[in-house]
Amino acid sequence: MSTATTPKGQVPDVAAQITYAMRTMGVAPIPRNYELFYEAYIGSNPSLTRELAALGNRATQDELDALGQQYFGNHHQSRVIETAHSRIVTELDGLLRLLKQEQNSLESYNKLLGETYTRINSKSSTSADILRSAISILTEATGDTMAHGEQTVEKFSQKSQEMDQVRKELDEYKRIANTDSLTRIANRRAFDERLASIYDTSSNSPLTALVLADIDNFKKINDTYGHPVGDKILATVATVIRSNVRKDCFVARTGGEEFAIIIDGNTAEEVNQMCERVRNALETTPFKNSKTGINYGPITMSLGFCMSGEAEDPGELYAKSDIALYCAKNAGRNRTKYYEDGMKKDFTKSWLIYKR
Structure with missing residues (x-):
């Protein structure tokens, strides 16, 4: 292309x-x-x-x-959202009609109460006739009103279930749209959203780390063994990363052989230990074709990270983490580097160029 x-x-x-x-x-x-x-x-x-x-x-x-x-699949954003929007409008319209019907029913019941009160005050009828008539009218009207109310509640419940189904479908669409189809972890789109959210509030904790990771010499792997093998290695690497960080850590594939981890609530030393755990686990993971006996490994990874308290915004955090990753590569690969002042890189990728 x-x-x-x-x-x-x-x-x-x-x-x-x-x-x-x-x-x-x-x-x-x-x-x-x-x-x-x-x-x-x-x-x-x-x-x-x-x-x-x-x-x-x-x-x-x-x-x-x-x-x-x-x-x-069938999860193109515009089509899914347009369909969901149409269904929500239809359900809301139905709910409004139910509310209007309920209002009319209560207004009729209130009018009937007023008419009954007028009859009770009438001097042209005997007390027995008045009570008999009032009881008959109110019993029938109350029964009708209660029945109507029960029907309304049932219809409201049905509408609520239908709208909840729309919500679930939208949630499922978002999950699919934010998932990398090859590795089954978050994709670049989801990463952009999560990275931006780090600085959304003034209460942002400085103990949030952005880790950028890159498989070493991955182009050589693809050139030597072919893309199908490369794809399987990418999927395995994603599994290794996911298995060696806390469940609440955000893990994404952000490019070809590039990954990102966002870790909340840990010091720089603790983040470094987590990165080393991932790196060591990957280095010792066997990458071998059980049928042919071909050994594709060892597969190694370089990692660089920066703490959110050392950057003013998502772009700067991304740039500093990328510089740390570059330094890890430049120092011989298969290692973790923490961003420090004085690290320089002639060219840094901007996080903003990926935002849509």
């Missing part, structure tokens, strides 16, 4: 490169096509990247939609 060139030392404009690639392939600039090219560009799904590139310059909209269906 062709991309626009970027002058050395400058941060690439992702949107411009994606637009350029779409224009080069003659692809219509519509949201669902942009989503395909965006996911392919950031490398979150190598298979999608390869299949999209294989379409060449003659990709039809049907072929693009088929890819979208294959990799994103």
Whole structure:
């Protein structure tokens, strides 16, 4: 897939490169096509990247939609949200009608009470007739009103269940939309949201760490053994990371062989120990084909992290963690580095270029 060139030392404009690639392939600039090219560009799904590139310059909209269906299923954001919106509007309209009917019923009952009171005060009837009539009228009206109320409660319950189902479907859509299809952990989209939330409140704790991790020499693995093997290794690496951090830690795949961990409530020393636990676990994990006997390992990982108290915003936190990761790579790989003042890097990736 062709991309626009970027002058050395400058941060690439992702949107411009994606637009350029779409224009080069003659692809219509519509949201669902942009989503395909965006996911392919950031490398979150190598298979999608390869299949999209294989379409060449003659990709039809049907072929693009088929890819979208294959990799994103029926969970395209616009369609799901539009459908959910329509259903919610319908259910709310039904609830309003029920409330109106209940109001009318109560107004009728109130009117009937007033008429009964007038009859009781009437001097033209005997006391027995008055009471008999009043009791008969009120008994029937109260029974009707109670029955109507029970029906209303039942309908409200049904509507509530239907709206709860819509909510569950939207929650499921969000889970799928925020999950990396290959590794089954959070994807770049979910990472962007979680990273931004670190600085959402003034009560932000300085004991939040952003860890960026990168598999060492992964391109060589892909070139030597092929992408299918690389994909299996990525999935295993994700499992190793997830298994060696606390359950409440946020773990995401943010790019091709890049991962991120957000850890709350630990000191820098404790975060370093957690990173080392992940690194050692990965280094000792066997990567061997049981059928052919080919050994793909050892697989190692470099990690860099920074504490949120040492940055003013998500962009700075990302940049400093990335610098620490760069230093870990530059120092020989397969190690963890904590960001310190004085670390420098000629080029740092900006977190903001990935935000959509």
